Amino acid sequence: MYNIEKIKEKLIEDIGERRYKHSLRVAQLAQDLAQIYEVDEEKAYIAGLTHDCAKYNEEKYIEKLNIDISTYNVISLKDPVLHSFIGAEVAKKVYNISDKDILDAIRYHTTGKESMTILEKIIFIADAIEPRRDFEGINNIRDASRKDLDKTMLMLLDSSIIFLISKKAIINPLSFIARNYLIEERNGKTR
Amino acid sequence: MYNIEKIKEKLIEDIGERRYKHSLRVAQLAQDLAQIYEVDEEKAYIAGLTHDCAKYNEEKYIEKLNIDISTYNVISLKDPVLHSFIGAEVAKKVYNISDKDILDAIRYHTTGKESMTILEKIIFIADAIEPRRDFEGINNIRDASRKDLDKTMLMLLDSSIIFLISKKAIINPLSFIARNYLIEERNGKTR
Numbered sequence: 001m002y003n004i005e006k007i008k009e010k011l012i013e014d015i016g017e018r019r020y021k022h023s024l025r026v027a028q029l030a031q032d033l034a035q036i037y038e039v040d041e042e043k044a045y046i047a048g049l050t051h052d053c054a055k056y057n058e059e060k061y062i063e064k065l066n067i068d069i070s071t072y073n074v075i076s077l078k079d080p081v082l083h084s085f086i087g088a089e090v091a092k093k094v095y096n097i098s099d100k101d102i103l104d105a106i107r108y109h110t111t112g113k114e115s116m117t118i119l120e121k122i123i124f125i126a127d128a129i130e131p132r133r134d135f136e137g138i139n140n141i142r143d144a145s146r147k148d149l150d151k152t153m154l155m156l157l158d159s160s161i162i163f164l165i166s167k168k169a170i171i172n173p174l175s176f177i178a179r180n181y182l183i184e185e186r187n188g189k190t191r
Numbered sequence: 192m193y194n195i196e197k198i199k200e201k202l203i204e205d206i207g208e209r210r211y212k213h214s215l216r217v218a219q220l221a222q223d224l225a226q227i228y229e230v231d232e233e234k235a236y237i238a239g240l241t242h243d244c245a246k247y248n249e250e251k252y253i254e255k256l257n258i259d260i261s262t263y264n265v266i267s268l269k270d271p272v273l274h275s276f277i278g279a280e281v282a283k284k285v286y287n288i289s290d291k292d293i294l295d296a297i298r299y300h301t302t303g304k305e306s307m308t309i310l311e312k313i314i315f316i317a318d319a320i321e322p323r324r325d326f327e328g329i330n331n332i333r334d335a336s337r338k339d340l341d342k343t344m345l346m347l348l349d350s351s352i353i354f355l356i357s358k359k360a361i362i363n364p365l366s367f368i369a370r371n372y373l374i375e376e377r378n379g380k381t382r
Contacts, residue, residue, distance in 0.1 A: 158356045165349045170374050176367040183361050 002046055007095055015055050023049050025130040026123070033122045036146060040101075040119070047105040047123045050095055054087040061090050081172050084110040112157060112178030121149045128156050135159070154182045193237055198286055206246050214240050216321040217314070224313045227337055231292075231310070238296040238314045241286055245278040252281050272363050275301040303348055303369030312340045319347050326350070345373045 012020045027048030034044035054061050059077060062069060065086075072085045088107035091097045105123040108116065112124055125145050129138055137159065144152040157179040164171045203211045218239030225235035245252050250268060253260060256277075263276045279298035282288045296314040299307065303315055316336050320329055328350065335343045348370040355362045 154359075162353060162356060165353060168345075168374060170371050171367060173364070173367060173371070176362060176364060180361050180364070183359060 002042070002097070004046075004049070007046070007049060010095065011049065011053060014057060015052055019052055019055055022130065022132065023052055025132060026051060026126045029130050030122050030126040033126060033145065033149075034119070037118050037122065037149060039122070043099060043102050043105075043119060044122055044126075046097065046099075047102045047119065048126055050091045050097065050102075051087060051106050051109045051123055051127060052083060053095060053106070054090040055083045057090075058082050058086050061086050061094075065089055065093055079170075081110045081174075084108065108174070111172045111174035112153065113174045114177045114181035116153070116178065118149065121153055125149065125152050125156065150182055150185070154179065154186075157182070193233070193288070195237075195240070198237070198240060201286065202240070202244060205248060206243055210243055210246055213321065213323065214243055216323060217242060217317045220321050221313050221317040224317060224336065224340075225310070228309050228313065228340060230313070234290060234293050234296075234310060235313055235317075237288065237290075238293040238310060239317055241282045241288065241293075242278060242297050242300045242314055242318060243274060244286060244297070245281040246274045248281075249273050249277050252277050252285075256280055256284055270361075272301045272365075275299065299365070302363045302365035303344065304365045305368050305372035307344070307369065309340065312344055316340065316343050316347065341373055341376070345370065345377075348373070 008020070011023060015023070027045045030044040030048030031041045034041040061067065067086060067089055069082065069085070072082065074082050074085075085107055087109075088103045091106050092103055097103065101117065101119050104117070105120045108120050109123045109127050113120075116124070129142050129145060137155075141152055141155050141159075144155060157175055161171055161175065161179065199211075202214060206214070218236045221235040221239030222232045225232040252258065258277060258280055260273065260276070263273065265273050265276070276298055278300075279294045282297050283294055288294065292308065292310050295308070296311045299311050300314045300318050304311075307315070320333050320336060328346075332343060332346050332350075335346060348366055352362055352366065352370065
């Protein structure tokens with residue numbers, strides 16, 4: 001269904017070898033997690049592979065694809081969440097990926113959101129803890145990722161919010177919403 | 192204009208002596224801060240005095256005043272932000288305070304919000320650091336409160352978010368919005 005070799009060639013061109021190798025690691029880990037959690041492994045691999053497809057070329061693609069970023073709730077063109085939202089558009093229009101599950105997993109891989117699908121959680125998590133990532137507490141999170149996706153999401157969101165607070169940086173509202181949603185769900189709130 | 196003695200009598204009845212004494216300390220500190228930042232000292236005193244007027248009686252007042260809490264974005268009747276939102280209604284309808292500045296300062300004293308007035312910031316801050324409050328780092332925050340309200344707000348919001356994360360508790364979205372707004376403002380974003 002997907003011409004993976006063609007996607008890979010285009011990716012190296014677009015995001016460079018270093019980021020491409022990161023994408024391969026995310027794709028592989030996403031596929032492993034998809035197997036554990038019994039969701040479509042190919043979708044997980046493709047979403048992992050292309051999750052950063054807009055990175056470094058945000059401005060180019062905004063112009064080329066005529067993307068209206070005013071709805072993205074981003075602060076500036078340097079906002080790190082921009083590449084995920086634009087990435088979903090680029091994956092669709094440049095990489096010809098039409099699967100909505102994959103596109104949404106790309107779109108929300110940086111911020112998270114409320115009521116995420118298993119695939120969305122897997123891409124968010126695989127990006128954060130692929131084998132070359134290293135930060136305090138990552139081994140606990142890696143262990144959790146093989147047992148409980150929601151617990152892992154909460155650990156990652158909390159750790160990211162605390163990091164952004166320490167940097168006095170803006171925190172995307174979607175990340176707050178994602179975190180509160182997981183807590184409410186754990187506390188048994190019915191919506 | 193305000194019958195302060197009557198307000199005080201009603202308050203002791205409603206919230207008990209312990210919480211009443213806290214309210215007196217908040218009122219006094221709010222008045223001091225109002226003097227420093229050159230806003231209406233009487234409004235600050237009244238807002239500080241009545242900020243907790245609905246506390247412990249949330250359910251009673253919801254029924255009595257026929258308050259629709261569905262718009263409050265609260266999780267449950269135990270949500271600690273409930274007393275502030277209901278407090279604004281109680282201050283208006285039970286304590287006969289009609290001044291919108293005071294009512295808004297009561298309404299947002301727990302969560303904060305974006306684009307707060309000086310009076311709103313003062314009540315939020317006075318509640319958090321009145322002389323009997325004690326938590327790690329409070330002395331730095333007390334020092335900051337006499338020099339820079341926005342810096343103080345950010346310190347308090349960050350410290351509260353980190354505390355709630357450590358408790359795995361829900362964080363009210365308004366607090367995130369308040370925090371991000373202060374950061375954006377500091378970074379010079381024009382809205």
